[in-house]
Amino acid sequence: MALKKFADLTEREILAIAIASEEEDSRIYLSFSEELADRYPATSKVFVEMAEEEDGHRRQLLEIYQARFGRNLPPIRREDVGGYYSRRPTWLLKNLPLDMIRSQAEAMEKDAQRFYIQAAEAAKDVGVRKLLGDLALVERSHGEKANALSEAILTESAREEEGRTAHRFFVLQYVQPGLAGLMDGSVSTLAPLFAAAFATHSNFSTFLVGLAASLGAGISMGFAEALSDDGSITGRGAPIIRGAVCGFMTTLGGLGHSLPYLVPDSWPNAFWTATAIAAAVVFVELWAIAYIRARYMDTPFLKAVAQIVVGGVVVLLTGILIGGA
Known part of the structure; x- marks a missing residue:
């Protein structure tokens, strides 16, 4: 479908888009x-205040539109205008960190400000x-107003x-899956x-096995983590x-001890x-791994070391025994 140029919009269409926006x-x-609301109730109230202000803008625009053009709004959306900004679907923002949602809100205000500046330049009626x-000025000051609302609503205990x-x-969305990987x-x-390694004594062949195992495990663990929980019930993001x-992190963990086998086989004592x-x-x-568990999972460091080292040594010896058989 052909998109309209902003310069070709009529004043009526500009107002209709602004109202819809x-x-x-x-x-x-x-x-x-x-x-x-559940995770950050105080910040939730800030967005309610901002929503009410946007609704106030809509009413102002609607009143001036009806006074000039009547009650019928032309069926035009911002998506119908070439180069016009569009909003990310809200479902893409579900379970995202607070900072990302705040960044999205800031981007919304900047986009709206640019539109109103262009629209004001195109408008003929004083x-x-x-x-x-x-x-446009209000949208530019929205960030400051949001901060003021935050100061009023976000008490020290709420913060x-x-x-x-x-x-x-952060632990649930980044640390825990990263640690598991x-x-x-x-x-x-x-x-x-x-x-x-011990079956072939060939560095390059060992590297290929490690590379395949690392990538395969990374893909498998990535899909397993993503499909196991959508975060709506557990709040894991x-x-x-x-x-x-x-x-x-799964791929990185496997590649860490696979890369040393890129040592050329032609070197003296290359395998060892x-x-x-x-x-x-x-x-x-x-x-x-032991440090991360102690830092973020409240596991005593020595206990974490013992658990991880014992498990790693058992798996390592298993591989050596099988390869040397």
Whole structure:
């Protein structure tokens, strides 16, 4: 479908788009409020206030439209105008961190400000031009108003509570899937990697096995994490983000001790050199896992070290025994 150029819009169409845009933005802010109500109740109230202000803008625009053009609004949307900004569907913002939602709100206000500046320049009626210019100034100051609302609504106790909630959300959406991936990639790939190493004594062949195991495990863990929970009940965040984090960390964990086997086979003692480096990398990986568990999962450090090291050593010895058989 052909899109209209902004320069070709009539004053009536510009006002109709502005009215529809303010109505949609108000609904989006209410969706933000609903999404944040359980996790961040104080910030949720801020978005309710912003939604009410957008609805006030809509009423102002509607009044001046009806005075000039009557009650019938032409069926034109911002998506029908070439180069015009569009909003991300609110379902894409579900279970996202608070900072991302705030960033989306800031982007909305900047887009609206640019539109009103263009619209005011295109308007011929003095009253319409003044209203659109005023709305551009309001949109520019919305960030400051949002901050003022935050100061009024977000008390110190509310901020502390939201800080704890944000930390919990960060752990659930990033740390937990990342840790699960790192553990799986670092531990589960040990057996096939070292089995191939001691069976072939070929560095490059061992690297290919490690690469395949790492990528395969990363893809598998990524899909498993993303499909296991959409976050709507558990509050663990967006499944796509969790899956990407888990898959990446799984692959990284496996590649860490696979890359040393890129040591050329032509080097003296190439196999044992690569194996020694890989073993050192495994040691670092296991300690990193233990540190993350102690830092974010409230697991005593020595207990975390014992659990991870014992598990890793068992898997490592299994691979060596199978490969040397």
